Amino acid sequence: MSSRETILQRLRNRTGGELTVPECDFSVLVRDDWSIKERIERFEKMIESVHGEVHHCTEDMWMDRLAEVLNTRGARNLLIPKQHEIGRALRDAGRDDLPELLIYDEPIESWQAHLFNEVDASITSTRGGIAETGSLILWPNDDEPRLMSLVPPVHIAVLRASELYTTFHEAMQAQNWAAGMPTNALLISGPSKTADIEQTLAYGVHGPKELIVLMIE
Amino acid sequence: MSETAEHTGHHIDVKQFHPRAQAAIHNPKIRKNFRSAMDGLMSKRKTAFEGWDLETLRDLGANVRLRALANLPDLLEQLEKKLTENGIKVHWAVDGDEACRIVRDICKARDAKTVIKGKSMVSEEMELNHYLEEQGIEALESDLGEYIVQLADETPSHIIMPAIHKNTGEISQLLHDKTGTDLSNDVEYLTASARLQLREKFMNADVGVSGVNFAVAETGTLCLVENEGNGRMTTTVPKCHIAVTGIEKVVPSMEDVSALLALLTRSATGQHITTYFNMISGPRKAEELDGPEEVHLVLVDNGRSSIYQDDELLDTLRCIRCGACMNHCPVYTRVGGHAYGTTYPGPIGKILMPHLIGLDEGRHLPSASSLCGACGEVCPVKIPIPDLLVRLRQESVDGDKLHPAKVRGHGAKRSSMEAMIWKGWAWMHASPGIYRFGTGAASKFRVLQPSKAGAWTDYRTAPKLAAKTLHQRMKERGQ
Numbered sequence: 001m002s003s004r005e006t007i008l009q010r011l012r013n014r015t016g017g018e019l020t021v022p023e024c025d026f027s028v029l030v031r032d033d034w035s036i037k038e039r040i041e042r043f044e045k046m047i048e049s050v051h052g053e054v055h056h057c058t059e060d061m062w063m064d065r066l067a068e069v070l071n072t073r074g075a076r077n078l079l080i081p082k083q084h085e086i087g088r089a090l091r092d093a094g095r096d097d098l099p100e101l102l103i104y105d106e107p108i109e110s111w112q113a114h115l116f117n118e119v120d121a122s123i124t125s126t127r128g129g130i131a132e133t134g135s136l137i138l139w140p141n142d143d144e145p146r147l148m149s150l151v152p153p154v155h156i157a158v159l160r161a162s163e164l165y166t167t168f169h170e171a172m173q174a175q176n177w178a179a180g181m182p183t184n185a186l187l188i189s190g191p192s193k194t195a196d197i198e199q200t201l202a203y204g205v206h207g208p209k210e211l212i213v214l215m216i217e
Numbered sequence: 218m219s220e221t222a223e224h225t226g227h228h229i230d231v232k233q234f235h236p237r238a239q240a241a242i243h244n245p246k247i248r249k250n251f252r253s254a255m256d257g258l259m260s261k262r263k264t265a266f267e268g269w270d271l272e273t274l275r276d277l278g279a280n281v282r283l284r285a286l287a288n289l290p291d292l293l294e295q296l297e298k299k300l301t302e303n304g305i306k307v308h309w310a311v312d313g314d315e316a317c318r319i320v321r322d323i324c325k326a327r328d329a330k331t332v333i334k335g336k337s338m339v340s341e342e343m344e345l346n347h348y349l350e351e352q353g354i355e356a357l358e359s360d361l362g363e364y365i366v367q368l369a370d371e372t373p374s375h376i377i378m379p380a381i382h383k384n385t386g387e388i389s390q391l392l393h394d395k396t397g398t399d400l401s402n403d404v405e406y407l408t409a410s411a412r413l414q415l416r417e418k419f420m421n422a423d424v425g426v427s428g429v430n431f432a433v434a435e436t437g438t439l440c441l442v443e444n445e446g447n448g449r450m451t452t453t454v455p456k457c458h459i460a461v462t463g464i465e466k467v468v469p470s471m472e473d474v475s476a477l478l479a480l481l482t483r484s485a486t487g488q489h490i491t492t493y494f495n496m497i498s499g500p501r502k503a504e505e506l507d508g509p510e511e512v513h514l515v516l517v518d519n520g521r522s523s524i525y526q527d528d529e530l531l532d533t534l535r536c537i538r539c540g541a542c543m544n545h546c547p548v549y550t551r552v553g554g555h556a557y558g559t560t561y562p563g564p565i566g567k568i569l570m571p572h573l574i575g576l577d578e579g580r581h582l583p584s585a586s587s588l589c590g591a592c593g594e595v596c597p598v599k600i601p602i603p604d605l606l607v608r609l610r611q612e613s614v615d616g617d618k619l620h621p622a623k624v625r626g627h628g629a630k631r632s633s634m635e636a637m638i639w640k641g642w643a644w645m646h647a648s649p650g651i652y653r654f655g656t657g658a659a660s661k662f663r664v665l666q667p668s669k670a671g672a673w674t675d676y677r678t679a680p681k682l683a684a685k686t687l688h689q690r691m692k693e694r695g696q
Contacts, residue, residue, distance in 0.1 A: 004309040007464065007518045011290040016528040019287035022280040028273040029475060046489060108454075108507040112420055133490040145506040146453045150446055168490075169475040177471050181436045183303075183502060184453075187494035192446035194408060195486075196362035196378060198385045199254055202408035205361055206415065207446025207493070 029169040031132065039131035039164040040215065046134025050190030051203055052211040062214050063090065066156065067097040069212055070121060075099050079115075079122035079152060083143040086125055086158055104145050115147060121154035128163035129213075130171055135189040136213065137171060139182045146184050155208040157188070161217040229372075229558035231574060234581040237556040247382060247553045254381050258544040261487025262595070278480045279599040281473045282535035289525065292434045292467045293516065299437030303499040305512045313343035316517045320345060320426065320459055321352050323513055327457055329354060329423035333415075335451035336360040336443070337428030338376055338538060339461045339517055342560045342573065345426070356426070359415050359447040361408065368395045374554030376561060377485050377540040382553055415447070425451035425509065429462035430537070431477060432514070435470040439514065441495040442481060444488075449495050458497075458509040464516050465534040477537055480597035484539040520573045527623045529608055533568050535598040540565075542592035542602060548585055557582070564592035568605040576613045576626030583609035656686045 001009075034042065044054045055065050070078060077100040081087035090101060102119060124144045127137040136157050140146040149155050165171035168187070172178075177185075192207030203209050241247050266274075285292060297307045310316035316339075324332065332354055334340065346367070349356040358367045362379035366372065369391055373379030380388065385402050392398045398410040427448055431440040439460050441448045452458045468474060482488045501508035524530050543549040543563025554562035559570040559579070567586060571579040583606045592602040612623060613630040622628070645651050663682040670679050685693075 002309070003311045003315060003518075006311055007309055007516075007522055008290050008293065010518075010522040011293075011464075011525055015526045016531065019283075019528075019531075021287045022283050024277060024280045024284055024473070024476075026277065026472060026476060028270055028277055029479060050488075050492070104506060106506065112454075116416055116420060135490055135494075142502075142504045142506055145508075146449070147507045150449050150453070167475075168478065169472070172471050172475060178435055181438050181471075181496060181498040183497070183499040183505065183508060185438075185496040185498070186449075187490065188492065189490045189494075190492050192444070193492055194361045194445050196360070196365065196380055197388050197404045197407055198250075198383075199257060199378075199381075200385070200404040202404050205408050205412055205445045205447070206359070206419075206450055 026169065029167060031166050031170075034131060034166050036161060036164070039166060040161055040217070042131040043129055043134050043164055044215075046132070047190060047211070047213065048134075050134065051193065051201075052134065052190045052213060054213045054215055057214050057216050059216060062158070062216055063093060063095065063098075065214060066123070067095065069156065070099055070154075071097065073121070073154060073210075075120040075154065077102050077118070077120055078156075079104055079119050079148055081124065081144045081148075084125050086123060087143075090123075104148055108145070108147060115151050119152045121156060122148045122152040123156040123158065124149050126157050126159045126163070127175065128165055128171060129159045130166075130168050130187070131164050132167045133187075133189055135168070135187040137175075138186040138188060140184050140186070141182065149186070149188060150207045153204060153208055154210045154212065155188075155191075156212045156214060158214050158216065161215055231558040231570070231578050231582070232580065234556060234558060234585060237558060238552040238585070241552040241556045246384070248551065250382055250384055251550050251553050254375075254378070255544050255550045258487065262484060262541060262544070263487075265483035265487040265489060274476075274480060275597055275599050277476050278537075278597050279535065281468065281476050282537070282598045285468045285473065286465065286525075286531060286534055288469070289465070289467070292469060293464060295434040296432055296437065296467050297516075299434060300514060301437075303437045305437065305439075305499060305514055308513060308515045310515055310517045310519070312519045313517065316343050316461060316515050316519070317345055317348040319515050320461070321349065321354070323457065323459055323511075324349070324352075324354050324424055327423060327511075329457070331418070331422045332356045332424045332426055333418055333422035333451055333455060334358050334360075334363070335425065335427035335441070335448040336363055336379075337426065337461055338373075338560065339428055339463055339519075340426060341373060342519060343461070343517065345461075357415075357418055357422070359419070359451055360443075360445060361411055361447075364411060364415065365391065368392070372555070372560070374562065375540060375543065376538055376565075382555065419450045419454045422455045424457045424459060425453075425455040426459045426461065427451050429460050429466055429514070430481070431474050432462060432467045433469075433471055433474060434467055436498060438471070438496050438498045440474055440478075441493075441497070442478070442491050443495065444492040446493060449493055452495065452497055453508055456509055457511040457513070458500075459513045459515065460497075461515045461517060464518055464521050465536075477598075481537050481539050484541040484595065484597040523625070524569075524572045530572070530605065530623065532600050533572070533605060535600050536565055536569070537598060538565075539597055541595045541597065545591040545595045547587060547589060547591070552585075557585070564602045564606075565600075568600075568602055568609060571609055571613075571624055571626070575629075576609070576624050577629035578626065580613055580626070580630045583607075583613060653686075653688060656688070660684060660686050660689075 191211040194205040346356040365380040374382040500512045549563040567582040
């Protein structure tokens with residue numbers, strides 16, 4: 001008998017009594033509908049409490065703010081999506097106050113060392129945010145691959161305030177995650193951190209040292 | 218255990234709990250490191266749940282886990298089906314040894330020489346690192362705490378914060394000795410050095426091994442909770458990702474995950490959420506530019522299906538490994554994680570390990586508790602830990618040969634002297650005449666009562682017998 005059958009058979013033929021299936025009432029997770037203003041405030045408070053940064057922007061000036069952010073950090077380059085409107089807009093803008101724009105359009109194998117050692121910052125879109133915990137929802141794909149939000153020391157994420165959900169529970173229902181998940185989905189709530197050395201917080205242990213949210217209102 | 222011991226020269230003798238606990242209690246450094254860490258964790262947890270109806274949330278957590286356990290075999294089959302559809306290969310292992318062999322075979326098939334690991338307590342349970350080393354495969358931990366513990370050739374002393382027993386000075390010395398970094402008390406510097414060393418390893422590792430916090434049957438999704446990003450690195454950069462998990466980690470849907478996640482991070486470290494919540498539902502697709510080409514899930518039983526047989530012990534399997542029980546445990550806080558000598562220390566270890574290693578090996582574990590009940594009060598999924606400790610104490614001294622033993626090593630702690638004393642005690646209390654005679658005699662000759670009673674009176678005054686028994690006094694009052 002295979003290990004699979006051995007395990008399943010032991011579980012099915014358990015010696016104890018019939019197990020009752022309890023009702024699960026998820027209403028405790030539901031928060032009163034927060035206004036958009038409350039959601040923005042809460043999101044900002046939560047993500048800032050874990051060392052994230054929020055910049056309030058409009059459709060017209062987010063690129064100015066981005067340039068500022070990158071210049072103060074002395075970023076030599078910025079990894080951008082190829083297809084997404086964020087990437088297109090940046091390329092089309094032809095601005096001279098932005099650093100060199102890089103595109104992730106080759107399999108990682110062909111440029112891994114470059115990504116790990118030379119890329120200073122990246123910008124990605126988001127599929128919304130979660131106010132209660134100050135989290136960004138990302139579904140990496142071929143246009144914005146998984147490592148884009150992980151390897152460069154600065155990760156900049158564009159979040160539309162209109163796509164802020166109150167809770168994780170609400171977000172997954174609204175976006176119908178039960179119907180199917182992508183190969184990789186993420187909640188990102190702040191820059192990479194550790195407290196493994198005597199409970200002292202240190203940022204950027206493996207992933208980005210900084211997480212900057214451009215919130216478009 | 219004999220089977221699992223085949224590749225573990227490393228084993229600590231669990232039976233030596235008392236000498237280790239004694240040594241830890243007299244070690245001020247251990248006392249201080251744990252005391253300050255646990256105090257911090259307790260207060261952070263409390264703050265994190267402010268504004269929540271915590272009792273209702275814990276009820277939901279308990280029900281979500283119980284519902285999953287009630288359908289465990291069906292859910293495992295559903296999970297396997299869905300993961301397979303998604304392109305993830307599922308393996309089953311009855312014990313740690315088989316799980317190790319499965320990991321080795323996947324590595325060998327890819328001609329893998331190096332494995333980078335994200336944090337996984339199940340892999341600690343399997344003692345995977347030592348096994349792989351014996352097979353000529355380098356296994357390197359990438360969680361900073363695990364990395365430190367591995368450099369020191371130790372085991373984790375806490376399931377969430379593996380290196381909590383060490384202070385900055387000790388870690389600095391260790392990193393200096395083993396990796397050549399400068400001696401420094403600057404945590405930023407030490408962390409940055411580890412980042413550099415490990416980035417190199419991530420790029421070159423052939424296989425990534427991780428644990429799983431929740432496996433979702435409905436969508437075929439493996440969820441990982443972490444702060445550092447090493448878990449994402451481990452599951453994204455190497456071409457092959459192997460996840461290992463206990464069979465009890467499966468839940469029906471993402472909705473269940475939303476409830477458990479709300480409880481897990483707040484209970485563990487007082488965080489509203491961790492930096493990364495990583496949900497993996499398949500290997501890299503043809504058009505994708507990164508991610509592993511192969512993803513495997515190893516479902517490990519290792520004693521869990523035995524726990525599943527008993528209606529009461531089954532509650533052990535609700536655990537979501539937050540560590541709140543150890544953070545709040547007065548015994549754990551004083552003796553630290555290593556005194557237990559087990560993969561899982563603290564209250565959860567005391568109710569889980571006897572199943573994994575047998576009550577003969579783990580005979581002292583259920584007794585290493587004052588039964589104060591703090592663990593049960595903070596458990597996010599309401600495991601009645603104190604009740605289970607009492608049950609395991611019974612199992613460890615039970616002499617009932619007629620009923621099949623529920624826990625391996627059943628009766629290991631039974632002493633015929635103790636059994637006889639309790640038999641006498643029961644007989645006396647069931648016979649009114651003998652009882653009156655016995656208690657009367659004890660009162661009468663109470664001056665003969667010794668003022669010392671072994672270890673009990675080392676820190677306490679011995680109670681004095683009253684001049685008259687309760688029965689006599691009631692009689693005098695005419696009642």
